[in-house]
Amino acid sequence: MAGAASALFLLDIKGRVLVWRDYRGDVSAVQAERFFTKFIEKEGDPQSQDPVVYDNGVSYMFVQHSNVYLMAASRQNCNAASLISFLHSVVNVFKHYFEELEEESLRDNFVVVYELLDEMMDFGYPQYTEAKILSEFIKTDAYRMETSQRPPMAVTNAVSWRSEGINYKKNEVFLDVVESVNILVNTNGQVIRSDVVGALKMRTYLSGMPECKLGLNDRVLLEAQGRTTKGKAIDLEDIKFHQCVRLARFENDRTISFIPPDGAFDLMTYRLSTQVKPLIWVEAQVEKHSRSRVEIMVKARSQFKERSTATNVEIELPVPVDASNPNIRTSMGSASYAPENDALMWKIKSFPGGKEYMLRAEFSLSSITAEEATPERKAPIRVKFEIPYFTVSGIQVRYLKIIEKSGYQALPWVRYITMAGEYELRLI
């Protein structure tokens, strides 16, 4: 049942090896490169291919990031979920180090890349992927010192995400509650799927080893404490915590207690699958006047309270592939034709609640139609927006207590924002 990676490869967009680290000596770079170049050449679009492939006794798992592939190879029955997660973590570590992970930055930093690959994985077993702590003892040229470094305590500590001895003049915590609304509306105008994925994003600038406790209006907790929960409490369906949160404690009494990493991280994510009314509703009517002309009429309506305002609203309307000569009018915002996406992009900077805006567009079509019936591309209408100071779930941070043995006072800043996630209306 056990198993580990044989080797880890960083490959360019054509599948050629840029840097690789051999952990077990049973998969060669030549073999992997031969397989992978053929694989992506043959399949054309590697994004459509299963990310786990078996070839000639070796299993390959890969992910893509900009113009680089990261690939693990194994001859054993290794934990695929763990190795793929690990590859994503490697991406994050490299991004932390080089700002951008791409072919260029890997070449420019190959010495550090080797050092990191040696530290993050041993004999094919994932070891350590906390970028912030790694950068305390593996440094790029600019920061390298001649004196030899020691492994920070954190690498093997129970608190593996934070080093000791951090010091700030001003102790501050920023907490952003970000909710993404995912919605799927079918051709009949029915909402067939809707859920909210929330994240508590933290940025901490705290000295020492602070003990934090977060209080939410979580119904289970409030009811357990015997408080009345008139309409204010919410049910969080599935919560995922950053590894700093003591899971056993949460399981026991729903207390969210933790020693935070330094800097930015996602403290927790949660999901609610309660039916939400689409915050922005879009209806479109398509009229084909003749073989050569099509008219699209679109209504967009905001379905939230007037005191909130959606900003940066972007409505992507699919249009026929052969459309040309657009003639567009809008009652608000600006619209432009983006032929590269076969879409019309309607942008509205500010969209207050309870309002309705219109768009009318006319296109010419090429009058030649193919003999054989081929299916039209059926893209949905997609919407992007942000609504500040508002959450769909009604989640509230009741308190964020920060206790450190030096006894400093820390200021927590909390913000709320709702935005569109996968927001798709199949209405055109």
Place this chain on the structure above:
Amino acid sequence: MSGHDSKYFSTTKKGEIPELKEELNSQYKDKRKDAVKKVIAAMTVGKDVSSLFTDVVNCMQTENLELKKLVYLYLINYAKSQPDLAILAVNTFVKDSQDPNPLIRALAVRTMGCIRVDKITEYLCDPLQRCLKDDDPYVRKTAAICVAKLYDINAELVEDRGFLESVKDLISDNNPMVVANAVAALTEIQDNSIRPVFEITSHTLSKLLTALNECTEWGQVFILDALSRYKAADAREAENIVERVTPRLQHANCAVVLSAVKMILQQMELITSTDVVRNLCKKMAPPLVTLLSAEPEIQYVALRNINLIVQRRPTILAHEIKVFFCKYNDPIYVKMEKLEIMIKLASDRNIDQVLLEFKEYATEVDVDFVRKAVRAIGRCAIKLERAAERCISVLLELIKIKVNYVVQEAIIVIKDIFRRYPNTYESIIATLCESLDTLDEPEAKASMIWIIGEYAERIDNADELLESFLESFPEEPAQVQLQLLTATVKLFLKKPTEGPQQMIQVVLNNATVETDNPDLRDRAYIYWRLLSTDPEAAKDIVLAEKPVISDDSNLLDSSLLDELLANIATLSSVYHKPPETFVTRVKATAQKTEDDEYAEGSEAGYPESSAHSADGPTSPPTSSSNDAHVGATRPAPAPSTSPPAAPVPDLMGDLLGMSNNSIVPVDQPSTTPGPPLPVLLPASTGQGLQISAQLKGQDGQIFYSLLFENNSQIPLDGFMIQFNKNSLGLAAAGPLQVPQLQPGTSVAILLPMVLFQNMSAGPPSSLLQVAVKNNQQPVWYFNDKISLHVFFTEDGRMERGSFLETWRSLPDSNEITKDLPGITVNGVESTLDRLVESNMFFIAKRKHSNQDVFYFSAKIPRGVAFLIELTTVVGTPGVKCAIKTPNPEMAPLFFEAIETLLKS
């Protein structure tokens, strides 16, 4: 933070190596460091810089950690090619392993473990011993993994030096990371050891559960994976364990969540309380759903696992079907897996919404996805009787869109719907017939023809429709030809008028005389004979009521499902295959310089006996020596000239003008004396019926030699045999003909076999699953082994030159080695004779110190060749077998075969 290392790649002038050599020996530190970077850059782009070995190693003794790491990296890469020089590094390693800086101590021991050179390994033991007891947890966690490395290189050394005990002690270490790595190391060692090494007791269990709360995400995965094989003593213990593990479901790392799910599912099997089980199912649903918000590659792994989980515990996600609806931007591999799960979760309650989704998908652009969506509608129709009609109307709507591949796919699934609900939905046939001309895919054509034949009496112009296909009969693929044949026969039996009669003559003529396809020809002969002897009987047989089909095509067998569930999150769960089917352990062997060895080999070549030389592929192998004549050869002539088997009446030959040799002799009692066949179904399991069987190769033909013994009280008759899909596609060439078997009697049968008939997908395995039934007893299933040597063909001989050439042309990755410790080669001559008798042909022999090295070639059908190297000391146990083959996945099968051959 950004570097400028790319400059090190750009020095590609001539004379680079001498230049680097000079720089490496520079008196200036910085210059040396830059030089090492250039060397590593060259190594990275695949240049051979092994000649700088001594110079690089000289830079090893440095205070500069970065430089040291680079030199170590160089050593890992090139020590194998310079084993004698690698010893130069040992001193520094040993010194570094005692450095005051824990980073350097760990680095030394970590790197030494990666160098697979025996001389280095010997020196590793003492530092490793020290590091396992180091004060610093960073060093201990590195040492724990290093024990696994050492075990991989030299297992005995690990056991002799007591490292296993030291790692086991680390399970109780106070540092969670050390515990996690010790668990990983022990789990791996256990996997490769026959003896119990790592047994989880209730004591270790509680230690590990505590460490679980504190170690890194990756460490949590090691621990959960190791614990999931722990068998709780009773339901209470299982509940306790689950309670400790459920908080992991809240972890942000998907791998931790999946491993926790695996562990909970394992323990749930023991839990008896339905309340607890229901509660756990409820707890697991939200985390499983949340996995679908992860990165697409992880979603893919999660979906493959959810597919397994819903087969065992359908209730967990019964109400969550909507989360599997496809998003527009989902990668195609995610969409495909979601579809599969939607089918599994579809029920009468949600089918309307599901159908609406499928219909939406069926009009997308990706052809494979569209096809799968159409097929999904059909599978729902077959699965949900009450929804069948709605499914069909959706399919008809799709057919009306007239997109060619949608229509074809729809017709294929509608055929299956007809087979599931006979005589229910024929009213739609007229609509289907409208699309007749557009069908160009064999499966769709065959399906449509099947429908026409099956319902010929209700289609007014069935004869015209079929006739239109007949014109192109000879050009059609076999699948369509077979259906055309059957459909025409059905039509004729239903409407025995002039038109169909002419058609049937054309078809039968085409199918018997003008075709090379044995299936088609045999089926045509059977129909022909049926029709000419007894048309009424033909009607009874051809138009008999058929069993109704069901949709179990995508459900896994329960024991396989068990095994896969125990492997959640691993590759096995992604492939839906047990680990042994794809795990290949290849020992990394040092690079060989084959050319030299062979040159030497052919000089000292073993004189080939003339009888071995130019045998044609058809003539049986003639043994050159008489002494070691193992097994008896059958004096009977080859099957091609054997008289027709008794049960075939002469009439047939007359009627069809068929020559005798076109049919395979169906069975012939075995006249071969020889060792008794292995008992595969003992009488105790078979209610008195005992079956012994073995695969045999005779005169280039494969037989399944069977012995039936009836120890029951009743006569048994009506024997039939069936082979499950297997790696060589073995199937019976004809029906099993066993006479009625009276109590206390036995009968031996030689059943001719064919290859490549029902191939199983996936990596080869030697498993051959057989089912035998008779009229009196239930169906018996038993397992046999495919011994590859039975299949070695007589044309496997290779000339020395072509052997050498082939060996060199195959990449090293195609070379696989296995030690056969229990085997002794005593007499060279007799062994060689025995091997050649099994069609393993001797090529050459050479001496290598006290060992003999032999080269052979062998081939199995379809031209898969094996080049074999056997190394042994004659008379002492232990044979090393190395093979090279274009199909290395067959290696495990080959090794089993060679072991059997050498043992006998």
